[in-house]
Amino acid sequence: MATRKTPETKAPEGANVSKDELLKFYREMMLIRRFEEKAGQLYGMGQIGGFCHLYIGQEAVVCGLEATAKPGDKRVTSYRDHGHMLACGMDPKGVMAELTGRETGYSKGKGGSMHMFSKEKHFYGGHGIVGAQVPIGAGLAFSDKYLGTDNVTFTYFGDGAANQGQVYETYNMAELWNLPVIFVIENNQYAMGTSVKRATKSPSLYGRGIAFGIPGEQVDGMDVLAVKAAGEKAVAHCRAGNGPYILEMMTYRYRGHSMSDPAKYRTREEVQNMREHHDAIEHVRALLLDGGHASDDDLKTIDKEIKAIVNEAAEFATTSPEPALSELWTDIYA
Numbered sequence: 001m002a003t004r005k006t007p008e009t010k011a012p013e014g015a016n017v018s019k020d021e022l023l024k025f026y027r028e029m030m031l032i033r034r035f036e037e038k039a040g041q042l043y044g045m046g047q048i049g050g051f052c053h054l055y056i057g058q059e060a061v062v063c064g065l066e067a068t069a070k071p072g073d074k075r076v077t078s079y080r081d082h083g084h085m086l087a088c089g090m091d092p093k094g095v096m097a098e099l100t101g102r103e104t105g106y107s108k109g110k111g112g113s114m115h116m117f118s119k120e121k122h123f124y125g126g127h128g129i130v131g132a133q134v135p136i137g138a139g140l141a142f143s144d145k146y147l148g149t150d151n152v153t154f155t156y157f158g159d160g161a162a163n164q165g166q167v168y169e170t171y172n173m174a175e176l177w178n179l180p181v182i183f184v185i186e187n188n189q190y191a192m193g194t195s196v197k198r199a200t201k202s203p204s205l206y207g208r209g210i211a212f213g214i215p216g217e218q219v220d221g222m223d224v225l226a227v228k229a230a231g232e233k234a235v236a237h238c239r240a241g242n243g244p245y246i247l248e249m250m251t252y253r254y255r256g257h258s259m260s261d262p263a264k265y266r267t268r269e270e271v272q273n274m275r276e277h278h279d280a281i282e283h284v285r286a287l288l289l290d291g292g293h294a295s296d297d298d299l300k301t302i303d304k305e306i307k308a309i310v311n312e313a314a315e316f317a318t319t320s321p322e323p324a325l326s327e328l329w330t331d332i333y334a
């Protein structure tokens with residue numbers, strides 16, 4: 001059974017969270033979960049091809065951090081990217097249509113799950129090469145520093161990616177140049193089938209910035225309020241011109257690495273334990289119900305609204321036309 005490390009940053013005791021904010025988190029996390037479940041279904045039906053990595057279980061990370069972002073802030077992530085796109089306000093229809101390879105998708109149906117972008121929302125991908133987005137994130141932060149804005153870049157990567165060489169070259173330059181970049185390590189405990197415990201003897205991924213002078217902390221990534229609190233600290237640090245910050249989010253993915261993962265490297269009980277005792281959506285649901293902020297019926301109404309949005313996205317994604325044959329020769333270098 002997986003033991004979870006004790007996160008350093010917990011939600012502030014008696015945190016003064018408003019009903020509206022809790023409802024917003026509930027809605028946003030539920031949208032990601034239902035969207036991903038639908039993507040899984042469509043994949044099973046053969047409507048989505050290629051790779052497809054679901055974000056189910058990790059919703060609190062991106063929702064908590066997006067709550068700290070302001071217009072102009074940037075984000076870049078790996079191939080496990082659907083949640084990040086929905087959380088920054090990209091249209092579920094355009095994301096789903098890209099998954100099904102339709103011309104109405106964010107990359108005109110030619111990019112697929114791992115390769116979507118939105119200039120409008122400052123979402124810079126969607127990267128299939130492990131760790132490749134980390135130097136890109138520093139580059140985005142460099143642009144803000146150069147232009148003299150106080151915007152920050154959220155650069156997400158996994159526990160597996162955290163062992164990559166380019167991450168450390170990036171840490172060095174980011175600190176040297178005081179870049180406003182928040183390195184968000186989504187430690188979901190596995191890199192494909194390899195447990196983080198088998199991949200490194202270094203007990204803390206957040207502590208690896210110390211060698212470069214970058215502060216960091218470990219956060220309960222299943223608690224959206226803890227994520228937001230830590231995010232606010234990191235964002236304030238970056239906006240004030242103090243350089244980069246590392247947040248190690250302790251989280252968990254419920255599904256396989258990708259749709260083709262038989263998940264033989266962990267037990268059903270381990271997954272079940274996380275679902276039953278640490279689920280981020282259930283946590284917020286309990287806060288809403290116990291705090292008298294919402295009734296079961298209120299939440300059911302939201303669930304229905306989310307279901308409708310997701311069904312509409314799926315309908316759009318399965319009825320939109322495929323790209324025209326002539327599109328084979330556009331948007332390419334050669």
Ligand SMILES: Cc1ncc(C[n+]2csc(CCOP(=O)(O)OP(=O)(O)O)c2C)c(N)n1
Pocket residue numbers: 078080128129130157158159160161162186188190191192257
């Ligand atoms: C440079 C490179 N090496 C290997 C792979 C194959 N690969 C794809 S995902 C992955 C695991 C990465 O795990 P992690 O960084 O923890 O992210 P997670 O999938 O858990 O979100 C690997 C090894 C790749 N895509 N790129």
Ligand SMILES: [Mg+2]
Pocket residue numbers: 158159160186187188189190191192
């Ligand atoms: Mg991982």
